[in-house]
Amino acid sequence: xxxxxxxxxxxxxxxxxxxxxxxxxxxxxxxxxxxESAFDFLVQKxxxxxxxxxxxxxxxxxxxxxxxxxxxxxxYRSRQTYEASAKFTTxxxxxxxxxxxxxxxxxxxxxxxxxxxxxxxxxxxxxxxxVADGTVTVEESLVxxxxxxxxxxxxxxxxxxxxxxxxxxxxxxxxYKQIADVLKLSESATKSLLFRAYETLxxxxxxFV
Amino acid sequence: MVMKCEEIREVxxxxxxxxMAMTPEIGGHLADCGACAGKMEEFRRTMALLDEWKxxxxxxxxxxxxxxxxxxxxxxxxxxxxxxxxxxxxxxxxTVLMGIGVGLFxxxxxxxxxxxxxxxxxxxxxxxxxxxxxxxxxxxxNHDLYSDFDLLDDLEVQRDVVANP
Numbered sequence: 001x002x003x004x005x006x007x008x009x010x011x012x013x014x015x016x017x018x019x020x021x022x023x024x025x026x027x028x029x030x031x032x033x034x035x036e037s038a039f040d041f042l043v044q045k046x047x048x049x050x051x052x053x054x055x056x057x058x059x060x061x062x063x064x065x066x067x068x069x070x071x072x073x074x075x076y077r078s079r080q081t082y083e084a085s086a087k088f089t090t091x092x093x094x095x096x097x098x099x100x101x102x103x104x105x106x107x108x109x110x111x112x113x114x115x116x117x118x119x120x121x122x123x124x125x126x127x128x129x130x131v132a133d134g135t136v137t138v139e140e141s142l143v144x145x146x147x148x149x150x151x152x153x154x155x156x157x158x159x160x161x162x163x164x165x166x167x168x169x170x171x172x173x174x175x176y177k178q179i180a181d182v183l184k185l186s187e188s189a190t191k192s193l194l195f196r197a198y199e200t201l202x203x204x205x206x207x208f209v
Numbered sequence: 210m211v212m213k214c215e216e217i218r219e220v221x222x223x224x225x226x227x228x229m230a231m232t233p234e235i236g237g238h239l240a241d242c243g244a245c246a247g248k249m250e251e252f253r254r255t256m257a258l259l260d261e262w263k264x265x266x267x268x269x270x271x272x273x274x275x276x277x278x279x280x281x282x283x284x285x286x287x288x289x290x291x292x293x294x295x296x297x298x299x300x301x302x303x304t305v306l307m308g309i310g311v312g313l314f315x316x317x318x319x320x321x322x323x324x325x326x327x328x329x330x331x332x333x334x335x336x337x338x339x340x341x342x343x344x345x346x347x348x349x350x351n352h353d354l355y356s357d358f359d360l361l362d363d364l365e366v367q368r369d370v371v372a373n374p
Contacts, residue, residue: 047271051264055264065271069275148261171264
């Protein structure tokens with residue numbers, strides 16, 4: 001049985017002890033009943049996957065975090081109407097998908113051209129080329145970043161549903177059933193969608209492999 | 210059972226990602242079919258390349274910012290009656306109901322622009338005698354006279370009455 005320990009001094013919610021013994025839907029029902037520590041349990045469990053998902057959809061760490069927070073806020077706002085009929089992750093990723101797609105549409109004309117610079121940190125990841133420690137040469141580092149940019153741009157250039165399917169399958173490690181539920185497709189349609197996407201990527205990334 | 214090239218190629222992304230285990234049938238086909246073996250190798254390399262795209266960890270500020278946004282959310286007043294109007298289905302239903310109400314109001318003659326009201330309003334204003342409006346008002350009042358015609362028809366004619374005695 002899950003219980004909430006006393007509120008810690010840092011102001012965060014008390015830990016939802018034993019939450020891992022419950023399904024996400026059961027934890028969400030606790031949230032609906034007013035247990036805020038149960039909500040914190042879900043945030044801790046899904047913050048990393050959601051930020052990663054949003055990062056690959058939005059290409060910017062700050063925006064990805066903002067969108068992931070918005071997903072959690074929407075979950076919190078909808079707690080009273082939550083029905084355990086659908087799998088929690090399906091519901092969560094449907095909210096995330098809607099937000100990410102809307103964001104992409106709203107900022108379609110704001111995205112700068114992807115460039116590679118030796119001196120400046122990558123504005124999307126905040127990382128710099130790792131040439132300072134001398135373990136890799138400038139050329140190696142540039143090639144690595146060019147490959148990274150190629151992957152990002154080719155995935156991003158996929159049709160919207162193919163892109164979503166690839167990100168959920170390859171990076172979120174979701175199976176066909178889960179992806180099909182999120183995208184409201186049949187499993188066979190999802191399988192076919194993914195095959196077409198990977199075929200395109202195989203063709204377009206051939207020069208980098 | 211012998212597998213066809215199409216069947217093998219369908220499962221190549223899963224095989225290359227390690228999401229599906231290699232079976233003896235698939236292994237046998239790949240050993241015999243150079244085209245499929247080549248394609249499988251390309252899928253493996255593509256999947257390995259895609260693995261290079263790493264996503265950053267959530268920043269240390271993520272939780273702090275989320276907690277702040279949650280506190281703002283909790284501080285908001287509870288949903289009142291106004292929130293009902295933000296529900297699209299309810300708003301649409303209310304619009305339809307209002308439309309029906311307005312439609313009924315006018316079709317039943319209760320509206321402010323209904324002809325009945327205008328006639329009443331006009332008849333209450335006394336026009337100056339001799340004007341066209343005054344004549345029309347007089348004609349309007351004559352309906353009392355026309356209704357009495359039926360009564361006159363019912364009266365027996367007095368035969369000994371002459372027009373000019």
